[in-house]
Amino acid sequence: MTEPLLVLEDIRKNFGAIEALKGVSFSIGKGEVVALLGDNGAGKSTLVKIIAGGHEASSGRMLFEGREYRAKTPAEGKAMGIETVYQDLSLCTNVDVVSNFFMGREITRRVLGIPILDEKAMEREVAKALAEAGTRIPSLRVNVEHLSGGQRQAIELNRFVHWGGKLVLLDEPFAALGVEQTRRGLEMIRHVASQGIGVVIITHIMQQAFQVADRIVVIRQGVVAGDVPTHQTTPDAVIRMITGEALAGTGPAAAKR
Amino acid sequence: MTPRTRRGIEFVLDNLVWFMLLFVLIVFSTFVPNYFQLGIFANIIEASSVLGVLSIGLSLVIIAGHMDLSVESVAALSAMAVGILFCSAGIGIGVQLQPEWLAVPVSLLVAITVGGLVGLLNGFLIVRMKMNAFIITLASFIWVRGLVVAVSGGRSAQDLAPAIRWFGIQRVLGLPLTAWIAVSCFIVFSVLMAKTPYGRHLKMIGGNETATYRAGIRVARNLVIAFVLAGAIAGLAGWLLTVRTSGATANLGVGLLFNAFAAVVIGGVSLKGGVGSLPGVYAGVLLLSSINTAINLMGLPANFTQVIHGLLVLAAVMLDTLKQSVRRRLA
Numbered sequence: 001m002t003e004p005l006l007v008l009e010d011i012r013k014n015f016g017a018i019e020a021l022k023g024v025s026f027s028i029g030k031g032e033v034v035a036l037l038g039d040n041g042a043g044k045s046t047l048v049k050i051i052a053g054g055h056e057a058s059s060g061r062m063l064f065e066g067r068e069y070r071a072k073t074p075a076e077g078k079a080m081g082i083e084t085v086y087q088d089l090s091l092c093t094n095v096d097v098v099s100n101f102f103m104g105r106e107i108t109r110r111v112l113g114i115p116i117l118d119e120k121a122m123e124r125e126v127a128k129a130l131a132e133a134g135t136r137i138p139s140l141r142v143n144v145e146h147l148s149g150g151q152r153q154a155i156e157l158n159r160f161v162h163w164g165g166k167l168v169l170l171d172e173p174f175a176a177l178g179v180e181q182t183r184r185g186l187e188m189i190r191h192v193a194s195q196g197i198g199v200v201i202i203t204h205i206m207q208q209a210f211q212v213a214d215r216i217v218v219i220r221q222g223v224v225a226g227d228v229p230t231h232q233t234t235p236d237a238v239i240r241m242i243t244g245e246a247l248a249g250t251g252p253a254a255a256k257r
Numbered sequence: 258m259t260p261r262t263r264r265g266i267e268f269v270l271d272n273l274v275w276f277m278l279l280f281v282l283i284v285f286s287t288f289v290p291n292y293f294q295l296g297i298f299a300n301i302i303e304a305s306s307v308l309g310v311l312s313i314g315l316s317l318v319i320i321a322g323h324m325d326l327s328v329e330s331v332a333a334l335s336a337m338a339v340g341i342l343f344c345s346a347g348i349g350i351g352v353q354l355q356p357e358w359l360a361v362p363v364s365l366l367v368a369i370t371v372g373g374l375v376g377l378l379n380g381f382l383i384v385r386m387k388m389n390a391f392i393i394t395l396a397s398f399i400w401v402r403g404l405v406v407a408v409s410g411g412r413s414a415q416d417l418a419p420a421i422r423w424f425g426i427q428r429v430l431g432l433p434l435t436a437w438i439a440v441s442c443f444i445v446f447s448v449l450m451a452k453t454p455y456g457r458h459l460k461m462i463g464g465n466e467t468a469t470y471r472a473g474i475r476v477a478r479n480l481v482i483a484f485v486l487a488g489a490i491a492g493l494a495g496w497l498l499t500v501r502t503s504g505a506t507a508n509l510g511v512g513l514l515f516n517a518f519a520a521v522v523i524g525g526v527s528l529k530g531g532v533g534s535l536p537g538v539y540a541g542v543l544l545l546s547s548i549n550t551a552i553n554l555m556g557l558p559a560n561f562t563q564v565i566h567g568l569l570v571l572a573a574v575m576l577d578t579l580k581q582s583v584r585r586r587l588a
Contacts, residue, residue: 074471075473078471078473089465089467089468089471090467090468090471090472091465091468092460092461092464092465092468092469092531093464093465094460094461094463094464094465094531094532095457095460095461095464095531099457099461103461103468103469103472103474104458104469104472104473104474105472106454106457108453108454114453115453115454116452116453117452117453117454117457139263142587143584146584146585146587
């Protein structure tokens with residue numbers, strides 16, 4: 001594995017008497033795509049929220065780039081370069097691509113002391129960022145509501161990369177996308193990872209996990225039930241880890257330890 | 258489709274109200290006797306100045322995804338405050354300032370401050386206390402009008418100080434200064450909405466508040482400012498109202514709210530928030546005003562005005578739906 005970006009050590013989370021996470025430990029490397037699998041209620045979403053700052057862990061610690069990391073709010077996570085990309089939650093569909101890309105970070109120039117939006121400079125930068133990522137969007141001035149789900153996701157991901165994101169968490173990113181768009185989305189995730197960004201993707205679709213991920217981490221009943229490099233396992237083995245037919249740590253992963 | 262035709266169609270869609278206005282003016286000029294005169298056009302602009310200014314504030318709040326029903330009453334309260342202070346007859350106490358022109362900035366300040374304060378209260382309750390904008394501003398609509406009636410005792414103030422009155426009489430290029438004030442308000446706020454980060458943020462908040470919050474935009478602060486601006490602009494509209502009528506009555510401006518809503522909707526602002534621009538709203542205001550003028554010139558009973566305004570709002574909403582589907586095909 002490459003240099004670790006985020007290390008989770010014995011993360012626990014209680015909601016009252018319910019123990020959602022019972023000591024989760026794994027790590028994500030720079031430029032690595034980790035697929036997080038598990039049945040409904042296994043604790044995947046809770047874990048992702050703890051990483052991004054939506055929840056705080058009850059105990060355990062996280063190391064981000066070698067330093068102790070703990071986010072109390074999503075804003076704190078974001079400031080560190082960790083962000084969840086939710087579908088349609090982080091774009092304003094009523095404005096154009098450029099406005100979305102620069103949301104809250106607009107380039108301005110002062111005219112008589114009044115900040116005036118520098119549209120040309122912003123459009124140039126967006127065009128450059130999207131071209132580098134290989135994303136094609138017909139017009140940067142078209143409102144996002146007229147773009148496809150795949151194009152929207154491309155904008156969100158590119159924006160994340162452009163503003164110095166280091167670890168992106170994707171929760172069911174292809175839930176509403178067609179076959180072709182999903183293929184492009186998966187390609188884009190590889191592209192993002194190739195720039196040294198860590199990617200955690202939650203998905204229910206085994207095929208997608210095997211297409212895109214370097215490593216598969218299975219969460220079952222609040223613990224890591226399997227942590228295996230994708231090329232050393234099979235969908236069947238992973239399904240057994242999810243359903244609990246195989247004991248934690250068995251299967252191909254056990255050989256590594 | 259070539260990029261050129263696409264841009265052409267988008268231009269027409271973006272400025273549809275202006276084309277409608279042009280169309281209506283051409284039709285009236287052709288078929289209504291005496292319509293095609295500079296004086297008539299000047300009159301259209303002049304008659305729309307109060308409604309125009311009021312619509313600006315309403316648009317800001319609606320574009321940001323909220324609602325302000327109180328603007329009409331706020332304008333009346335500001336008008337009454339100026340009327341009581343600077344009118345010399347009726348309930349006016351006729352405050353004299355030395356030099357005389359000082360009455361202008363002081364009265365403006367009074368009107369804008371009164372409006373801004375009501376706006377601040379609305380904004381605080383809606384944004385900080387997270388109460389429903391419709392209910393809160395409906396309450397303001399009622400209590401502020403009540404305050405106007407209570408303060409004036411139902412009576413009126415007449416004979417506005419000449420220094421202020423001057424703005425309604427003095428003409429530049431055929432238009433009274435009050436009309437120029439309305440036009441410059443539209444220019445200033447159009448620039449604010451289209452060219453500054455603040456305006457861009459308001460529009461984005463109206464589109465998807467969660468996204469703007471997640472992007473680190475100070476949503477609550479921006480919204481409170483929008484409500485304060487709406488109140489302050491309504492105050493300015495009230496000032497213009499006082500100047501136009503040279504006084505203030507307790508029922509000043511009753512019914513303006515609905516005309517303002519009509520103008521805003523015709524102008525292409527969506528009540529869902531996030532959509533619309535101020536130049537469009539101005540075109541909507543002028544459109545209403547030109548139709549009123551035509552009705553007057555044709556000698557139709559004024560009662561028809563309301564029917565036509567209502568139909569116009571319906572037409573505007575239908576046109577908006579049509580625009581949406583054309584745009585979807587463009588993308």
